[in-house]
Each structure stands twice: as structure tokens, then as C-alpha cells.
Amino acid sequence: MREFEYRRVLDVSGAVALLDAEPDARFLGGGTNLVDLMKAGVERPTRLVDVRELPLDRVETTADGGLRIGATVTNSDLAAHPEVRLRYPALTQAVLAAASGQLRNMATVGGNLLQRTRCAYFTDVTQPCNKRAPGSGCPALKGEHRNHAILGASEHCVATHPSDMAVALAAFDAVVSYETAAGPGELALTDLYLSVGDTPHRETALPPGALITGVTLPPAPVAANSRYRKVRERASFAFAIGSVAAALDVRDGVVREVRLAFGAVASRPWRARQAERALTGGPASAEAFMAAADAELAAAEPLSGNAYKVTLLRNLVVAVLTELAEETAR
Amino acid sequence: MAPSTSSVITLNINGEKHTLPVDHRATLLDALREHLDLTGTKKGCDQGQCGACTVLLDGRRVVSCLQLAVAAEGHAVTTIEGLADDGRLHPVQQAFLDLDGYQCGYCTPGQICSALAVIEEHAAGWPSAVTADVRPEAGPPPLTAEEIRERMSGNLCRCGAYVSIVQAVARAAEARGTEAPRAEEEQDDFKEAVA
Numbered sequence: 001m002r003e004f005e006y007r008r009v010l011d012v013s014g015a016v017a018l019l020d021a022e023p024d025a026r027f028l029g030g031g032t033n034l035v036d037l038m039k040a041g042v043e044r045p046t047r048l049v050d051v052r053e054l055p056l057d058r059v060e061t062t063a064d065g066g067l068r069i070g071a072t073v074t075n076s077d078l079a080a081h082p083e084v085r086l087r088y089p090a091l092t093q094a095v096l097a098a099a100s101g102q103l104r105n106m107a108t109v110g111g112n113l114l115q116r117t118r119c120a121y122f123t124d125v126t127q128p129c130n131k132r133a134p135g136s137g138c139p140a141l142k143g144e145h146r147n148h149a150i151l152g153a154s155e156h157c158v159a160t161h162p163s164d165m166a167v168a169l170a171a172f173d174a175v176v177s178y179e180t181a182a183g184p185g186e187l188a189l190t191d192l193y194l195s196v197g198d199t200p201h202r203e204t205a206l207p208p209g210a211l212i213t214g215v216t217l218p219p220a221p222v223a224a225n226s227r228y229r230k231v232r233e234r235a236s237f238a239f240a241i242g243s244v245a246a247a248l249d250v251r252d253g254v255v256r257e258v259r260l261a262f263g264a265v266a267s268r269p270w271r272a273r274q275a276e277r278a279l280t281g282g283p284a285s286a287e288a289f290m291a292a293a294d295a296e297l298a299a300a301e302p303l304s305g306n307a308y309k310v311t312l313l314r315n316l317v318v319a320v321l322t323e324l325a326e327e328t329a330r
Numbered sequence: 331m332a333p334s335t336s337s338v339i340t341l342n343i344n345g346e347k348h349t350l351p352v353d354h355r356a357t358l359l360d361a362l363r364e365h366l367d368l369t370g371t372k373k374g375c376d377q378g379q380c381g382a383c384t385v386l387l388d389g390r391r392v393v394s395c396l397q398l399a400v401a402a403e404g405h406a407v408t409t410i411e412g413l414a415d416d417g418r419l420h421p422v423q424q425a426f427l428d429l430d431g432y433q434c435g436y437c438t439p440g441q442i443c444s445a446l447a448v449i450e451e452h453a454a455g456w457p458s459a460v461t462a463d464v465r466p467e468a469g470p471p472p473l474t475a476e477e478i479r480e481r482m483s484g485n486l487c488r489c490g491a492y493v494s495i496v497q498a499v500a501r502a503a504e505a506r507g508t509e510a511p512r513a514e515e516e517q518d519d520f521k522e523a524v525a
Contacts, residue, residue: 001355003335003353003354003355004335004354004355005333005334005335005354006337006354006398006400006401008401028398028401030396031396031397031398031401032378032393032396035357035396035397035398036377036378036396038355039376039377046333047333048354048398050401052401076390076451076456079456079457080454080455080456080457082466085457085464085465085466086465086466086467089464089465092457092464093459093464096457096458096459096461096464097459099484100381100483100484100485101391101444101447101448101451101481101482101483101484102378102381102384102391102392102393102444102484103378103393103396103484105387105390105391105392105447106392106393106396106397235479235480235483236459236479236480236483237379237483237484
């Protein structure tokens with residue numbers, strides 16, 4: 001590991017200034033991903049700016065009835081928060097489906113959004129990787145890609161974004177707030193992650209040196225009837241091979257509102273807007289759920305080893321929406 | 331002047347203050363074992379995946395292999411060495427001993443620190459990934475074997491002593507008395523209770 005300077009900051013402007021002054025500086029949150037990547041030699045910062053003591057550790061109700069989640073709120077505190085559990089239960093489920101109790105106590109909301117892919121070629125510095133070393137190639141295309149992307153990937157990179165939390169946030173129209181030396185800004189979570197194209201090393205639309213300060217959830221009554229379902233290769237403490245965050249409002253058998261987002265299928269949490277459009281105003285039936293899933297997944301371009309994900313996602317969508325429809329009918 | 335890549339820090343470990351120089355690259359795990367001779371905390375994977383290095387930071391379980399020592403300054407660290415009270419084992423330690431919650435023992439300090447926090451998290455009303463209804467009005471789920479397995483999934487045991495580990499956690503939880511937690515109040519008391 002490269003040697004580095006360590007600076008602990010107590011205010012946001014100080015944090016942003018310290019990062020701005022050093023090109024190879026990184027913000028340190030819980031460190032569960034960054035410290036691991038530093039040990040592997042993937043990340044080689046010359047300065048760490050520790051943001052864990054910033055006053056961004058609260059979950060608060062906004063004036064319009066939404067929630068404002070500070071960037072240094074831990075995954076544990078977010079999942080356990082009564083308002084999140086009551087009004088956005090799929091968000092609690094998504095966070096609890098991720099990592100382990102120890103890691104959730106360390107990991108922060110801001111860090112979770114900016115965590116890096118777990119593609120084994122990305123984390124192995126002896127391998128080529130267009131994301132880590134632009135232009136060096138992508139061994140996953142012809143190599144181990146069982147858990148790689150089926151949507152929105154390119155010939156340059158097929159890595160997935162590993163977050164569960166971000167999938168639920170995408171379904172609920174979350175907005176990310178950030179601060180830079182030039183002032184504050186906002187981005188819709190679904191616009192935070194850039195298209196892969198031929199620049200997989202450029203991952204987010206955040207300006208250089210930006211510090212994520214929080215995430216705002218607008219009020220969404222439909223979210224009270226929501227669910228996160230994650231499929232993985234063991235019962236606990238594993239990344240998804242496919243996941244769905246869904247919220248559904250059905251009246252008299254008709255879909256009034258639906259939210260749907262997929263995880264582990266793309267370089268970003270995948271908001272399934274085609275499926276949402278196909279469902280809204282139509283019948284809440286298994287046939288309609290399947291047709292909507294197919295409409296979204298028509299754009300899938302699986303590789304030789306991950307075509308199973310298309311079927312997996314279709315089945316997940318039907319199962320989760322069917323459960324939610326039955327629960328609203330009750 | 332080149333920026334400093336090491337610092338003299340003061341760590342609060344098991345209620346005692348220790349002042350030591352650390353390279354910023356040092357993890358809390360390495361500081362405990364290599365600098366302070368507190369070798370009860372074990373190094374397994376060193377990647378946050380096995381839980382052998384679990385300690386409590388301000389009363390909450392964390393993996394010390396991914397926690398930089400320099401970033402732990404100003405926080406209370408509790409290790410396996412800090413659990414017994416004047417020679418009397420902590421109830422979680424006693425339950426592991428009574429029910430053979432181990433075989434070789436290497437993962438045991440991490441299992442015990444994690445179990446202790448699991449019991450407090452459950453008492454504070456935290457749901458888990460196997461909790462059927464996470465809404466607050468559903469109340470806390472009973473601490474079933476399924477709940478214990480899910481909540482302990484960050485601690486691996488290569489000997490496979492899981493059957494008795496689950497029993498030990500269940501017994502320790504019973505002994506603590508996890509009847510109907512008052513979620514709000516207990517959240518506030520949580521850090522003190524386990525620190």
C-alpha cells in the first residue's frame with residue numbers, strides 16, 4: 001500500500017478544500033470498500049480525508065413529507081430507522097440484504113453509492129481492465145462473467161454496480177446532494193452513474209472533488225407497499241446475481257402506480273421505466289407483470305455465461321409484483 | 331516539507347488509554363496485535379469477509395481489518411480481552427464455553443464479540459434480512475435460529491461449529507432477557523450497554 005497523509009475534518013467546506021488541493025486524495029467514509037481496494041493496490045491515494053465525523057449523520061423528515069438522509073448515516077442506522085421502515089420498507093430490506101452486520105455498522109450512505117464494482121478483473125491489478133487501466137482491455141467479455149451486466153454494458157466493460165441500497169433509492173426517485181469548492185449541487189440518483197460507452201473509468205456525473213452530503217427521498221405513498229428481493233448464490237452475506245426493488249398501488253385490480261428497479265444487471269441501479277409504463281393503468285395480473293418484465297428486458301444483451309439473468313429477472317419481477325398485489329388486495 | 335504519513339495517536343481500548351505511533355496504513359487489527367500485544371483479536375481473511383477480527387467500536391461490532399487505526403482515535407474500542415469482568419466471564423463467553431460454541435477456537439473471539447452485538451441490536455428492535463415484516467408496528471421478531479444465523483453471517487467458522495454457536499447465542503440472549511424491547515429507549519442506551 002502506498003503511504004498516505006490522513007486528515008480528519010469536522011466541516012464540509014474543510015473536507016472539500018482538502019480534497020481539492022490534492023489530486024490523488026480520496027474521501028474516507030466507513031472504508032469497507034476503499035481500504036480493501038487500497039490493500040489490493042487498486043486505489044493508491046496520497047491523502048485520505050476522513051469524513052466520518054462530519055455533521056451529516058441524521059435522517060430527517062423534510063417539509064414536504066419526504067426523508068433527508070445524511071451521507072455519513074451508517075447502513076445500520078438507515079435500515080433501523082423507524083420512518084424508513086414504515087414509509088420505504090424496501091429500502092430497509094435492501095440495506096439489510098447487503099454485506100454483514102459488521103460492515104453495515106461501518107459503511108455509510110455516501111460511500112455505498114460510490115463503491116466500486118466487485119468484478120474480479122477490476123480488483124486484480126495483474127489483469128487488464130478498462131475501468132482501472134483505460135485501454136488495457138476487458139477480459140470479462142470472454143472470461144468469467146457469470147455475474148456481469150446484461151443491460152447497458154458495452155464492448156469495453158460489462159461490470160455491474162454492486163449496491164443493493166442504490167436499487168431501492170433509484171425506485172424511489174432519490175436525489176443526491178453534493179458539495180464542491182464552487183458550491184453545492186444536486187443530481188437525480190438515476191443520473192448519478194454515467195453510461196459505460198468507451199469510458200468505463202468515468203463512473204459518475206459528480207464534478208471533480210465533489211463530496212456527497214446526503215440523499216433526499218421525495219414523499220411517495222406507493223413506497224409504503226414496497227419490497228426488495230435479492231437472489232444470491234448463498235443465503236446471506238453475498239452480492240446479488242439479480243435483485244428487484246418494487247412498489248405497487250393497485251385499486252380494483254388496476255395498477256395505479258408502480259415503481260420498479262433492478263440490481264446486479266448493469267453498471268448502475270436499473271430503473272425499469274419501460275416496465276412501469278407498460279403496467280400503469282393496466283391489470284395487476286401475472287400475465288401483465290410478465291409482459292412488462294419482457295418489455296424492459298427486450299434490451300438485454302447477455303453474454304454467453306449470463307443469459308440466465310434474463311429469466312431470473314423476469315421471474316423475480318412477476319413474483320415480487322404478485323406478492324405486492326396480493327397484499328394491497330387484502 | 332513532505333506530508334506526514336504517520337501519526338502519534340491515543341486509542342481507548344477496553345477503557346485504557348494507549349498512546350502509540352502508527353503508520354497511517356496500519357489497520358486497527360494490526361495495531362492491536364502488533365503494537366499493543368492484544369492478540370485475542372484474530373486475523374483471518376484481512377478483507378472483511380470472515381469476521382475473525384470483529385471488535386466493538388463505540389459499542390458497535392466492526393471488522394478491525396478494514397478499520398484504519400488512525401481513524402479509530404477518539405472512539406472506544408472493546409476487544410475480547412475487555413469482556414470479562416474481574417475474572418468473571420461475560421455471559422456470552424460463558425454460553426460459548428458451556429455449549430461448545432467452537433472447535434479450534436480461532437474464530438471464537440470474533441464470534442463472541444459479534445454475538446454480543448447481535449443480542450444488543452436485536453434488543454434495540456433492529457430487523458434483519460430474514461425478518462418478514464420490517465415495519466415498526468410489526469414489533470421486533472423473535473430471536474429464532476434463522477434470525478441468529480442471518481445476523482451472525484459475517485462470522486465464518488471453518489470447523490463448522492455453527493450448530494452450537496447458534497445455541498450459545500440463543501442462550502446468551504435468553505439470559506440477557508430480550509423480552510419486548512422498548513425500541514426508542516433502548517436505542518439510546520445501546521452504546522453504553524455494550525461498551
